[in-house]
Amino acid sequence: MTDSAGTATGASETEATATESAVDAIGQQDEVNHPSSKVMRFGLDMPLKLDGGTELAPWQIAYETYGSLNEEKTNAILICHALTGDQYVASTSPVTGKPGWWEMMVGPGKPVDTDRFFVICANVLGGCMGTTGPASTSPATGEPYGLTMPVVTIGDMVRSQAKLVEALGIETLFAVVGGSMGGMQVLQWAAAYPEKVFAAVPIATAPRHSSQNIAFHEVGRQAVMADPDWLNGDYERHGKRPTKGLAVARMAAHITYMSDMSLHNKFGRNLQNRSEITFGFDADFQIESYLRHQGMTFVDRFDANSYLYVTRAMDYFDLAAQHGGKLANAFLHTKTRFCVVSFTTDWLFPTSESKAVVQALNAAAANVSFVEIDSDRGHDAFLLNEPEMFATVSGFLNSAAEARGLNA
Amino acid sequence: MNKHVPNTIRGDHRLISDLITKPGARVLDIGCANGDLLDHLIRSHNIDGRGVELSQAGVNKCVARGLSVVQGDADLDLSAYPDDGFDYAILSQTLQATKDPKQVMQELLRIGKKVVVSFPNFGHWRNRMQLLTKGRMPVTDYLPYTWYDTPNIHFCTIRDFVELSKEVDAEVLKAQALNAKGEPIGFNAPWWVWNLIGDQAVFLLKRK
Numbered sequence: 001m002t003d004s005a006g007t008a009t010g011a012s013e014t015e016a017t018a019t020e021s022a023v024d025a026i027g028q029q030d031e032v033n034h035p036s037s038k039v040m041r042f043g044l045d046m047p048l049k050l051d052g053g054t055e056l057a058p059w060q061i062a063y064e065t066y067g068s069l070n071e072e073k074t075n076a077i078l079i080c081h082a083l084t085g086d087q088y089v090a091s092t093s094p095v096t097g098k099p100g101w102w103e104m105m106v107g108p109g110k111p112v113d114t115d116r117f118f119v120i121c122a123n124v125l126g127g128c129m130g131t132t133g134p135a136s137t138s139p140a141t142g143e144p145y146g147l148t149m150p151v152v153t154i155g156d157m158v159r160s161q162a163k164l165v166e167a168l169g170i171e172t173l174f175a176v177v178g179g180s181m182g183g184m185q186v187l188q189w190a191a192a193y194p195e196k197v198f199a200a201v202p203i204a205t206a207p208r209h210s211s212q213n214i215a216f217h218e219v220g221r222q223a224v225m226a227d228p229d230w231l232n233g234d235y236e237r238h239g240k241r242p243t244k245g246l247a248v249a250r251m252a253a254h255i256t257y258m259s260d261m262s263l264h265n266k267f268g269r270n271l272q273n274r275s276e277i278t279f280g281f282d283a284d285f286q287i288e289s290y291l292r293h294q295g296m297t298f299v300d301r302f303d304a305n306s307y308l309y310v311t312r313a314m315d316y317f318d319l320a321a322q323h324g325g326k327l328a329n330a331f332l333h334t335k336t337r338f339c340v341v342s343f344t345t346d347w348l349f350p351t352s353e354s355k356a357v358v359q360a361l362n363a364a365a366a367n368v369s370f371v372e373i374d375s376d377r378g379h380d381a382f383l384l385n386e387p388e389m390f391a392t393v394s395g396f397l398n399s400a401a402e403a404r405g406l407n408a
Numbered sequence: 409m410n411k412h413v414p415n416t417i418r419g420d421h422r423l424i425s426d427l428i429t430k431p432g433a434r435v436l437d438i439g440c441a442n443g444d445l446l447d448h449l450i451r452s453h454n455i456d457g458r459g460v461e462l463s464q465a466g467v468n469k470c471v472a473r474g475l476s477v478v479q480g481d482a483d484l485d486l487s488a489y490p491d492d493g494f495d496y497a498i499l500s501q502t503l504q505a506t507k508d509p510k511q512v513m514q515e516l517l518r519i520g521k522k523v524v525v526s527f528p529n530f531g532h533w534r535n536r537m538q539l540l541t542k543g544r545m546p547v548t549d550y551l552p553y554t555w556y557d558t559p560n561i562h563f564c565t566i567r568d569f570v571e572l573s574k575e576v577d578a579e580v581l582k583a584q585a586l587n588a589k590g591e592p593i594g595f596n597a598p599w600w601v602w603n604l605i606g607d608q609a610v611f612l613l614k615r616k
Contacts, residue, residue, distance in 0.1 A: 133548075231415075337476070358478050359490075362493075363488055365490070367456075367476050368476060368478055368569050369475070369477055369478060370467070370477075370478035370480075371464070371467050371468055371471050371479060373464075388468055390466065392468060392472060396472075396474070398474060402474070406531075
């Protein structure tokens with residue numbers, strides 16, 4: 001908070017002033033440095049300690065809020081987003097114009113009910129939607145950080161969120177909820193700040209990134225770095241963007257978000273706008289066309305370097321390793337209530353990973369619920385219409401709210 | 409771990425509820441089905457209750473009604489729980505559906521300071537009569553499955569259970585046979601009598 005006390009109450013400090021610097025050459029809002037959302041700025045006097053041993057200062061965290069904070073400040077829920085998500089969990093993205101990425105879960109009358117709870121969602125550290133990341137302007141050079149940005153971890157992301165929550169004057173979060181990489185943050189929150197998390201809902205996630213998942217991420221990063229326009233991460237300064245590499249990375253990743261069955265049901269071997277194969281390398285099959293489309297639209301909204309940083313953060317995540325190799329130690333004496341959710345066909349974050357969390361929580365005598373939801377839609381299921389998931393989260397949050405005395 | 413004996417749930421739940429004498433006790437209900445017993449114990453005894461349930465439908469119902477329940481298998485998942493983690497470990501109408509009842513009993517006695525087990529009594533005279541007269545595996549209101557599609561793979565009689573308790577070094581603190589209506593049989597009788605007329609039984613045990 002550069003302006004010290006003035007912005008400590010900075011929940012209302014929206015970046016509304018579209019100064020010249022906030023708008024780029026083609027008249028678009030500069031979402032990286034001056035996001036359309038709320039943003040909390042921390043000055044040189046408030047550096048963020050990073051797991052890599054360095055400090056980041058100044059730094060900023062972009063966030064959105066929904067609903068209102070009660071007088072006792074006991075009804076705040078933090079939503080943690082996944083790899084390529086953003087703070088617009090329940091409102092229109094200023095970049096894509098699309099609805100919030102979890103509007104079925106978060107909103108008035110939804111399981112995370114914004115009529116009852118004050119919902120906060122922040123862009124992750126290393127992201128490209130307004131929180132400090134490799135695309136942000138480095139105060140030292142006036143140019144984008146690029147690869148001079150220190151590598152960040154899930155722990156760093158959570159530490160930055162804790163600073164935000166503190167700056168908003170909230171002592172204890174009623175709940176922290178998230179899926180995939182968001183679920184990693186939920187676990188990290190519960191382990192690092194047990195007294196600040198009343199309830200935790202890690203969905204479709206794991207206590208560590210598996211070798212297979214690191215492998216997929218490495219393929220994606222190599223695709224980005226193999227793009228001649230990547231320029232060792234310095235593309236922005238040369239007016240270029242490694243869109244081809246990033247699109248390939250997204251295509252490969254997208255396959256891991258779906259199940260064999262969902263691909264089969266959605267596309268099968270259907271041909272794309274043609275009745276016969278063409279004996280060429282055009283997108284003959286619908287699945288090819290679909291993946292190309294996914295890749296192409298992704299590059300319009302995501303920064304390539306940011307993709308490297310955020311995937312790396314997931315790779316480095318290993319909660320047990322942070323606690324002497326024993327996962328149960330991460331949750332010793334925890335009073336947090338947990339609701340762990342997995343999906344049957346999720347092979348990226350399979351049920352066995354969630355079960356490892358549940359067993360560790362049981363060994364730590366923690367209060368835990370665990371539901372495996374039958375779905376044929378793979379990892380992506382957590383973002384989709386899964387009524388069982390909604391019933392679970394809503395039932396869990398309701399009983400936790402009762403325990404916290406929020407049901408007045 | 410659904411309860412496999414319809415119409416008798418309330419009777420054995422009532423009895424189990426009477427056995428939980430410590431208010432605010434930490435209770436683990438293994439095979440908690442849709443959470444009726446847990447919910448009842450939380451409301452009546454203010455227990456700190458947890459459940460384990462095999463069926464997804466059961467777990468989802470429990471969590472949606474606000475209970476702390478995890479999906480798990482009594483045969484596989486009890487080893488993750490710490491010694492003496494609970495004041496009471498309850499196994500109601502589930503023992504007969506486990507693969508290794510003896511090991512499950514040993515785990516229960518390790519996890520719970522006290523253990524409550526309820527099970528259908530295969531030694532009931534009606535079962536004996538069916539086997540004697542028809543020469544077929546008994547199918548009754550209480551044991552409605554045919555032999556080839558039953559989830560109940562390890563039936564025992566009350567006397568068998570008493571023997572198992574000895575074998576796993578458990579002390580029987582209380583035992584009660586229930587009649588067809590799920591009501592306690594109101595007189596003390598030797599095991600062989602209960603073994604003939606009890607439709608089900610509830611035991612309270614602890615490690616010796």
